[in-house]
Amino acid sequence: AQKITQTQPGMFVQEKEAVTLDCTYDTSDQSYGLFWYKQPSSGEMIFLIYQGSYDEQNATEGRYSLNFQKARKSANLVISASQLGDSAMYFCAMIRAGGTSYGKLTFGQGTILTVHP
Amino acid sequence: GAVVSQHPSRVICKSGTSVKIECRSLDFQATTMFWYRQFPKQSLMLMATSNEGSKATYEQGVEKDKFLINHASLTLSTLTVTSAHPEDSSFYICSARITYEQYFGPGTRLTVT
Numbered sequence: 001a002q003k004i005t006q007t008q009p010g011m012f013v014q015e016k017e018a019v020t021l022d023c024t025y026d027t028s029d030q031s032y033g034l035f036w037y038k039q040p041s042s043g044e045m046i047f048l049i050y051q052g053s054y055d056e057q058n059a060t061e062g063r064y065s066l067n068f069q070k071a072r073k074s075a076n077l078v079i080s081a082s083q084l085g086d087s088a089m090y091f092c093a094m095i096r097a098g099g100t101s102y103g104k105l106t107f108g109q110g111t112i113l114t115v116h117p
Numbered sequence: 118g119a120v121v122s123q124h125p126s127r128v129i130c131k132s133g134t135s136v137k138i139e140c141r142s143l144d145f146q147a148t149t150m151f152w153y154r155q156f157p158k159q160s161l162m163l164m165a166t167s168n169e170g171s172k173a174t175y176e177q178g179v180e181k182d183k184f185l186i187n188h189a190s191l192t193l194s195t196l197t198v199t200s201a202h203p204e205d206s207s208f209y210i211c212s213a214r215i216t217y218e219q220y221f222g223p224g225t226r227l228t229v230t
Contacts (some may be wrong), residue, residue, distance in 0.1 A: 033217055037137070037221075042223075043208055043210075043223065043224040043226070044221065044223045044224065045161075045210065045212075045221035045224075047220075048219075050218075089158070091160065091161070095217055095219075097217070103149055103151075103166075103214045103217070103219070104151070104163060104166065105151070105160075105161075105163070105212075105219060106163075107161045108159045108160065109159075109160050110158075110160050112158070
C-alpha cells in the first residue's frame with residue numbers, strides 16, 4: 001500500500017521569505033510520480049509541480065521547486081519569495097505508474113500555509 | 118489546458134432526497150474519472166473510479182448503493198447521492214485523467230438539512 005505523510009498541519013512564513021513544506025512517502029513500487037497541489041479556500045485543486053521517480057533532476061516551476069530525495073523517500077516543496085496569495089492548503093500526492101491502481105492518487109493530510117505581511 | 122467542470126457548485130437538499138452531481142471534461146475525452154470526498158480541513162479521500170462504458174470501481178468502505186456513479190460518455194460522469202442524510206454533507210470533487218495527469222473540477226459543496 002502507498003502512504004503519503006505530511007507532518008506539518010500548519011506553517012507560517014513571512015512575505016518574501018522562502019518556505020519548505022515536508023512530504024514523505026512509502027511505496028514498494030519502482031515507478032511512481034509525486035505531485036503537489038494547492039487548495040485555496042475556494043476549494044479548487046491547483047496543480048503546482050510534478051516529479052517522476054526516474055527523474056534525476058529536481059522539478060522546478062517558477063517559484064516552486066521540489067526537493068526530491070529518493071533514498072529518503074521525501075519530496076519536499078520549496079516556495080521561494082512567498083506571497084500573500086500563497087496562503088492555502090497544500091497537498092502532496094503520489095500516483096502509481098502501473099498495475100490495477102494506475103492513475104489513482106494517494107493524498108497526504110495537507111499543510112495549511114499562512115503567509116504574513 | 119484541460120478543463121473539468123462540475124455542476125452544481127453548491128447544493129442544499131433535504132434529508133431523504135437524492136442529489137446528482139455532474140462532472141464534465143470540456144476540451145478532452147476522459148476514459149477515467151475519479152470522485153473524491155473532502156471534509157473541512159481534511160484530505161481528499163478517493164471514493165470511486167469511474168470508467169466510461171463500465172461499472173465504477175468503489176474504494177473500500179464506500180457504499181455503492183448510496184453513491185451511484187454513471188460514466189455515460191467520454192466527457193461526462195455523474196455521482197448521485199441517494200437518500201441523502203446530514204452526514205453526507207461534504208465537498209465532492211471529481212477529476213479526469215490524461216495519462217498520469219489529473220485535472221480537477223472546482224468541486225461541489227453538498228449540504229443536507
